[in-house]
Amino acid sequence: MERFRDILKASNLKSTHQRLAILECIDTHGHIDIETLFELILQKYPTMSKATLYRNIHDLLAFYILEEVKLPQQKQKYEIKKVPHIHLLCSHCGNVEDIFVETKPLLETIFFQSGFEISSSFIVMNGICKRCSSKK
Numbered sequence: 097m098e099r100f101r102d103i104l105k106a107s108n109l110k111s112t113h114q115r116l117a118i119l120e121c122i123d124t125h126g127h128i129d130i131e132t133l134f135e136l137i138l139q140k141y142p143t144m145s146k147a148t149l150y151r152n153i154h155d156l157l158a159f160y161i162l163e164e165v166k167l168p169q170q171k172q173k174y175e176i177k178k179v180p181h182i183h184l185l186c187s188h189c190g191n192v193e194d195i196f197v198e199t200k201p202l203l204e205t206i207f208f209q210s211g212f213e214i215s216s217s218f219i220v221m222n223g224i225c226k227r228c229s230s231k232k
């Protein structure tokens with residue numbers, strides 16, 4: 097909770113109960129779509145409206161506290177902004193994992209080969225997660 101208070105403070109945003117609840121819930125789930133988030137938030141804050149949730153998500157995105165996660169064949173998800181990372185998407189259970197590997201050499205190779213200057217990237221690797229492959 098303290099961590100999120102600091103993050104909000106650094107962006108001059110008020111640490112409202114709603115914002116803290118939203119951030120904590122997203123953090124716990126890693127990557128979450130807005131419908132699921134809304135259901136979970138309602139359990140704690142039954143009075144929060146969908147409009148309030150959307151407004152807060154919008155603000156947190158605008159201040160780069162949250163990030164959109166666009167995965168193929170999945171609903172739009174959100175995550176707490178982290179250092180650049182790669183997403184591992186399990187085609188069996190649909191789970192999304194973050195993997196923190198250095199992407200700079202890859203981006204440099206791309207620039208070297210194409211001259212294309214990458215301003216942002218979103219990398220998804222499809223496959224079978226450890227849990228699913230051990231069940232086989």
Ligand SMILES: [Zn+2]
Nearest residue numbers: 186189225228
């Ligand atoms: Zn899996």
Ligand SMILES: [Zn+2]
Nearest residue numbers: 175183193194
């Ligand atoms: Zn992620």
